[in-house]
Amino acid sequence: xxxxxxxxxxxxxxxxxxxxxxxxxxxxxxxxxxxxxxxxxxxxxxxxxxxxxxxxxxxxxxxxxxxxxxxxxxxxxxxxxxxxxxxxxxxxxxxxxxxxxxxxxxxxxxxxxxxxxxxxxxxxxxxxxxxxxxxxxxxxxxxxxxxxxxxxxxxxxxxxxxxxxxxxxxxxxxxxxxxxxxxxxxxxxxxxxxxxxxxxxxxxxxxxxxxxxxxxxxxxxxxxxxxxxxxxxxxxxxxxxxxxxxxxxxxxxxxxxxxxxxxxxxxxxxxxxxxxxxxx
Amino acid sequence: xxxxxxxxxxxxxxxxxxxxxxxxxxxxxxxxxxxxxxxxxxxxxxxxxxxxxxxxxxxxxxxxxxxxxxxxxxxxxxxxxxxxxxxxxxxxxxxxxxxxxxxxxxxxxxxxxxxxxxxxxxxxxxxxxxxxxxxxxxxxxxxxxxxxxxxxxxxxxxxxxxxxxxxxxxxxxxxxxxxxxxxxxxxxxxxxxxxxxxxxxxxxxxxxxxxxxxxxxxxxxxxxxxxxxxxxxxxxxxxxxxxxxxxxxxxxxxxxxxxxxxxxxxxxxxxxxxxxxxxxxxxxxxxxxxxxxxxxxxxxxxxxxxxxxxx
Numbered sequence: 010x011x012x013x014x015x016x017x018x019x020x021x022x023x024x025x026x027x028x029x030x031x032x033x034x035x036x037x038x039x040x041x042x043x044x045x046x047x048x049x050x051x052x053x054x055x056x057x058x059x060x061x062x063x064x065x066x067x068x069x070x071x072x073x074x075x076x077x078x079x080x081x082x083x084x085x086x087x088x089x090x091x092x093x094x095x096x097x098x099x100x101x102x103x104x105x106x107x108x109x110x111x112x113x114x115x116x117x118x119x120x121x122x123x124x125x126x127x128x129x130x131x132x133x134x135x136x137x138x139x140x141x142x143x144x145x146x147x148x149x150x151x152x153x154x155x156x157x158x159x160x161x162x163x164x165x166x167x168x169x170x171x172x173x174x175x176x177x178x179x180x181x182x183x184x185x186x187x188x189x190x191x192x193x194x195x196x197x198x199x200x201x202x203x204x205x206x207x208x209x210x211x212x213x214x215x216x217x218x219x220x221x222x223x224x225x226x227x228x229x230x231x232x233x234x235x236x237x238x239x240x241x242x243x244x245x246x247x248x249x250x251x252x253x254x255x256x257x258x259x260x261x262x263x264x265x266x267x268x269x270x271x272x273x274x275x276x277x278x279x280x281x282x283x284x285x286x287x288x289x
Numbered sequence: 290x291x292x293x294x295x296x297x298x299x300x301x302x303x304x305x306x307x308x309x310x311x312x313x314x315x316x317x318x319x320x321x322x323x324x325x326x327x328x329x330x331x332x333x334x335x336x337x338x339x340x341x342x343x344x345x346x347x348x349x350x351x352x353x354x355x356x357x358x359x360x361x362x363x364x365x366x367x368x369x370x371x372x373x374x375x376x377x378x379x380x381x382x383x384x385x386x387x388x389x390x391x392x393x394x395x396x397x398x399x400x401x402x403x404x405x406x407x408x409x410x411x412x413x414x415x416x417x418x419x420x421x422x423x424x425x426x427x428x429x430x431x432x433x434x435x436x437x438x439x440x441x442x443x444x445x446x447x448x449x450x451x452x453x454x455x456x457x458x459x460x461x462x463x464x465x466x467x468x469x470x471x472x473x474x475x476x477x478x479x480x481x482x483x484x485x486x487x488x489x490x491x492x493x494x495x496x497x498x499x500x501x502x503x504x505x506x507x508x509x510x511x512x513x514x515x516x517x518x519x520x521x522x523x524x525x526x527x528x529x530x531x532x533x534x535x536x537x538x539x540x541x542x543x544x545x546x547x548x549x550x551x552x553x554x555x556x557x558x559x560x561x562x563x564x565x566x567x568x569x570x571x572x573x574x575x576x577x578x579x580x581x582x583x584x585x586x587x588x589x590x591x592x593x594x595x596x597x598x599x600x
Contacts, residue, residue: 025391026402029384032474033406036420039431043423051429054453058431100319103312111309119313121591126320128583129328130535132556133576136563137330138323140344160323163316192305221413223538224556228564239415243542254423261419265412272411273404276482 037265043258044069051254069255073246078233079260082241085151086264089237090216092155097162097215102208104163105170106196110179120171126164131224134160139228153229154237158219165218166211173207174200213275217268238264334573341567353574362550363575366558370534370579372465373554377472378529382522384473385480392481393488410478418542421471425457425543432457458544461551468552471539476532480525487521488514520593527586527593534586535579555579 042058043051045065056062073079108119138157139148147153181203182195190198201208226240233245242260246253338349357363388406392399409417424431433454436442442449449455457463491514499509515522537556540546546553546561553561555578563572 019396022391022394022396025387026396029388029391029477030402030405033409033477036417036424036474037408037412039424040420054428054434058429058434100315104316107309107312111305119317123320124591125587126324127531128580128587129324130531130579130583132535132537132559133331133579134324134327136559136569136573136576137327137334139564140330140334140569141327143344157323159319163319167316192308217411221415223413223415223541224560227541228560239413243415243419252423254426257419258423261416265408265416268413269408269411270404273407276407276411 037262040258040262043254044262046255048255069259072253073256073259073263077246077256077260078236078241079238079256079263081234082236082238082245083264085235085241086220086237086239089151089154089158090219093158093162093219094212094215096155096159097166097211098208100159100163101166101170101211102201105167106174106200108167109171109174120168123164123168126160131161131222135224135228138225142229147229149230149232149235151230151235154219154222154226157225157229158222161222162211162215162218166215169211169214170204170207173204173210177203210275213271217272220268331573331577334569335571335577337570339569341564341569344569349570353570357571357574357578362553362558365550366546366553366555366575367578369465369552370554370556373468373472373540374530374533377469377476377533378526380469380473381476381480381529382526385477385484385525386522388477388481389484389488392485406481407478409474410476414475414536414538415542417475418471418539421467421474422458422543425467427454427456427459430454430457459548461548464544464548464552468540468543471543472533472536475539476529479532480529483521483525483528484518487518490521491517523593524590527590531583531586534582 042061045067046061047063047066047068050056050061050063053062142148142153142157145153145156147156177200182199185195185199186192220237221239222237223239226237227244230236230240233241236245238260242257242264246257246260333346333348335353336348336350337346338352339346392403392406423429433442436449436455437453441447442455443451443453445451455463457467495513496509499513504512535556537554537560540552540554540557541560544552546557555575559572559576562568562575566572
């Protein structure tokens with residue numbers, strides 16, 4: 010009796026999970042299929058679209074890698090990501106530390122201030138920032154993205170790191186200062202090594218957030234060779250009105266899966282920072 | 290703070306204060322320069338007649354807002370922005386609740402399921418949306434293929450009509466459903482993880498006590514789980530609203546606002562007016578209509594934050 014009930018429950022659980030898993034992954038499965046399907050197979054409406062009706066091909070991948078700027082987009086994305094991570098670390102680590110340790114009245118104000126930057130999203134800022142970029146002569150340059158992406162990485166990462174620093178007991182620093190380290194020395198030599206996992210987390214987020222970014226890149230960059238992957242793939246693999254579905258799907262697939270894998274490991278921290286950030 | 294003073298003396302404390310100011314200065318300067326300033330400029334632009342051809346700030350008053358309000362495309366955008374955000378996020382809350390409850394159970398292969406259901410959030414949004422664009426293709430849509438295969442479409446007298454395709458992105462109603470589907474797909478993982486955090490924060494003994502007292506599963510859900518996780522559900526809902534309300538990528542990649550502006554939203558209309566159309570002033574005016582809603586959402590989040598320490 011109870012055994013039968015368990016089986017039914019398990020069955021229900023697995024069917025719910027499968028439905029969600031299929032819904033979430035189907036577009037990626039669809040990319041895999043299109044990446045390796047021959048054009049003739051891909052564009053025959055009567056063929057079963059879920060299977061390979063003809064042998065798979067590497068043509069789309071070859072075209073993507075050797076005949077488009079795809080590798081350049083990846084490189085640009087990487088360069089922008091690294092620079093944004095560096096700027097974010099340089100600004101957010103000291104800010105978060107001083108907010109966590111020293112800030113009293115104005116610290117909370119500042120914390121709320123950071124939260125309020127969510128009120129002014131890229132969709133409000135991109136018009137004035139496009140003017141800023143052209144006044145500074147940064148139109149079409151990756152530098153415009155490097156300068157502007159920290160507008161969303163710095164507030165979020167400061168917030169996240171603040172939580173990390175708060176979990177490190179003050180006693181450790183105080184002991185270090187009794188042992189003769191300066192205030193700054195205690196921070197650099199004692200606290201930062203303890204916060205390595207927090208710092209690693211913001212490195213991942215600053216990088217993935219800048220890789221995901223779309224609006225600024227679309228607004229500032231129109232020269233193909235300067236595009237990042239998130240705008241290069243959707244805008245450049247379309248010739249006139251003709252979508253090159255094979256290479257397009259290959260590009261979307263290659264660019265999304267690696268970052269998704271890395272991101273997944275840090276997702277819980279992302280959420281913790283997010284909700285605590287909003288609440289505490 | 291006080292403890293530290295007694296250990297190291299007031300000289301150090303003064304230095305710590307100085308150090309704090311010095312360390313926080315770059316963040317304050319950057320945020321002021323790159324968020325505060327541009328925001329003020331967005332307001333100034335909306336009151337000017339600036340275009341990309343002549344970007345000088347020449348203030349003309351509220352004319353842009355009047356012009357924007359009289360524009361039928363703007364009204365469609367405003368309406369769509371609300372519909373997309375509220376419909377998708379209401380469904381996301383319900384679905385993420387189901388998924389989170391399922392993920393609370395112990396089962397083999399949990400990590401792989403978790404990785405799979407998180408993919409829509411972890412992959413770059415424009416690239417995920419490209420996958421959907423191909424799924425909604427006017428001729429090769431696999432959804433249409435299934436309908437044709439099962440006889441729901443493509444034969445005279447079929448339930449969905451005799452034509453071979455539904456034209457997902459060509460029919461206004463279907464295009465709106467498509468946009469909402471992609472928003473749900475994209476934000477379901479975020480809401481699920483937030484709800485998981487809420488569910489696992491409920492003290493286990495509370496539920497066990499209720500079970501011992503004979504409370505049935507639905508009563509436990511209704512009277513314990515939902516009230517206790519309501520603050521975190523609201524957080525998930527409000528953040529989801531912010532994301533969908535301000536998102537431009539999904540509509541831009543999927544429909545470009547079409548067919549004939551029927552899926553236009555405030556963010557895409559800002560882009561088409563302000564950047565592609567070159568009318569910086571009206572573009573800025575359109576974008577500022579998002580601000581009151583965002584301010585309202587933020588006020589709600591802050592109030593929730595004050596009221597509960599649970600989250």
